[in-house]
Amino acid sequence: QSALTQPPSASGSPGQSVTISCTGTNSDVGGYNYVSWYQQHPGKAPKLMIYEVSKRPSGVPDRFSGSKSGNTASLTVSGLQAEDEADYYCSSYAGSNYSPFGGGTKLTVL
Amino acid sequence: EVQLVQSGAEVKKPGESLKISCKGSGYRFTTYWIGWVRQMPGKGLEWMGIIYPSDSDTRYSPSFQGQVTISADKSITTAYLQWSSLKASDTAMYYCARGWAAVISATWGVHAFDIWGQGTMVTVSS
Numbered sequence: 001q002s003a004l005t006q007p008p009s010a011s012g013s014p015g016q017s018v019t020i021s022c023t024g025t026n027s028d029v030g031g032y033n034y035v036s037w038y039q040q041h042p043g044k045a046p047k048l049m050i051y052e053v054s055k056r057p058s059g060v061p062d063r064f065s066g067s068k069s070g071n072t073a074s075l076t077v078s079g080l081q082a083e084d085e086a087d088y089y090c091s092s093y094a095g096s097n098y099s100p101f102g103g104g105t106k107l108t109v110l
Numbered sequence: 111e112v113q114l115v116q117s118g119a120e121v122k123k124p125g126e127s128l129k130i131s132c133k134g135s136g137y138r139f140t141t142y143w144i145g146w147v148r149q150m151p152g153k154g155l156e157w158m159g160i161i162y163p164s165d166s167d168t169r170y171s172p173s174f175q176g177q178v179t180i181s182a183d184k185s186i187t188t189a190y191l192q193w194s195s196l197k198a199s200d201t202a203m204y205y206c207a208r209g210w211a212a213v214i215s216a217t218w219g220v221h222a223f224d225i226w227g228q229g230t231m232v233t234v235s236s
Binding site: 032034040046047048051057087089093095097101102104 | 147154155156157160169171205207210212214215217218219220221222223224226227228229
């Protein structure tokens with residue numbers, strides 16, 4: 001059982017926006033502004049998409065955005081494209097140099 | 111180019127030992143943490159543990175404490191993940207990743223992984 005809860009699946013049509021949630025507790029998501037999001041295509045290594053709740057590494061399209069409210073963090077993908085279809089994982093700092101992952105969300109572009 | 115290159119796929123029998131590697135290049139190896147992440151077939155990512163190669167400071171997830179050993183040799187910019195006695199349930203893809211750390215609540219904490227290795231598939235079967 002993952003420390004962080006994500007919906008197993010999400011979907012949207014090309015051009016639409018979709019939001020994926022990541023729910024934790026006040027000991028992880030709610031307690032620190034250190035939430036990150038990863039994209040993983042089948043057979044590939046994960047890729048960092050968002051760090052520190054809402055910052056994007058160089059090269060990540062601005063269609064990807066992150067936010068947080070209380071114990072829930074969110075990843076929003078705007079202007080959905082076919083290549084956005086992938087698994088997405090959140091991670092949050094939880095103290096003691098430990099940052100567990102969520103269970104993952106499979107994003108389908110219809 | 112900053113990269114982490116992992117050792118190749120392994121097929122082992124239950125009870126055997128194994129050590130897989132992750133070689134960093136293109137950056138100062140001793141100034142970033144290295145983490146290990148497990149992904150069992152068809153499942154999600156699991157944070158196993160991290161090591162700071164400069165002084166070999168190591169932290170394990172409670173789920174993996176005592177099950178694996180993480181080490182590093184800074185002279186050859188390589189981190190390792192090892193098992194003393196493999197089980198069938200260790201069958202998984204294992205990723206190493208470079209960790210970003212910040213001072214969080216007055217201590218250093220790794221909060222994200224920015225560079226990932228290609229993964230090492232470990233299969234344990236009799």
